[in-house]
Amino acid sequence: MKFSPRSLNYGMDKFSVYLPLFVMALLALATFWLARNAPTFVQEAQVDLTSTDPDYAMRDFAVRTYAGSGNLMVQIHGESGQHYPVRDLLEVHRIRVRFVADNGRVTTASAQTGTSNGKGTEMSLRGNAVVVQEPLAQSPRLEFQGEELLLWPEESRVQSNLPVTLLRGADRMSGDTLYYDKNRQQIEIKGRVRTTLQP
Structure with missing residues (x-):
């Protein structure tokens, strides 16, 4: 074909x-x-932002926060600690804190347990809580003692709704509640107030 x-x-x-x-x-x-x-x-594991469980834990640690200038601002030590990501909260056992303000004034704090936000600008101290503001220029040494103290080191504020003792230089004051604000030059102690002033 x-x-x-x-x-x-x-x-x-x-x-x-x-x-x-x-x-x-x-x-x-x-x-x-x-x-x-x-x-x-395999999909990467997603972080559950609604979980109340800690995302990491530490032992015998120190967390440091630096200012924009590079100077050390906040240092938090602890025997053990856990971080909760939902509220960016650090919970510390046997907490010790050292804060250096812009003017150079040093504030230290310690307690059996404590919590701090991620930046170290707001803290709650519980169990034999002590906050000390070291003397600077005309400002005398201040020491706050109580079972629970709320501390805002950057704002130089201390607050407590439980009995507290304040040592200001050689003077001693105690009461049922306390509100202290360095920037406003305000100390407010309520309840059964006792004061011992040295001449």
Whole structure:
């Protein structure tokens, strides 16, 4: 059987019309096969931001926060500690704190347990809590003692809703509650207040 050049050209023309459809069908099948047989990637574990569990724990540690100038601002030591990511809260057993203000005044604090926010600007101290502001220029040494003290070292504020003792130089004051704000030059002690002032 002989093919004339004319019929051969006609067959090639017809084939060239359907060739793109044939190639597209082959590509679609190859893509489908690759999609079904490609390996699946393991998703990274997502952090549960609603969990109340700590995300890490530490033992015999020190956490330091530096100011923009590079100077050490807050240093927190502890025997053990846990970080809770939901509120960015650090809970510390046998906490010791050292804070250096912009004017150079040093505030130290210690307690059986304590919590601090991530920046170390707000702290809650419980169990034999002591906060000391070292003397600077005309400001005398201040020492706060109580079972629970709330401390804002950057703002030079101390507060307690439980009985507290304040030592200001040689003077001694005690009461049922305390509010102290260095920037406002305000000390407020309420309840059964006792004061001993040295001449």
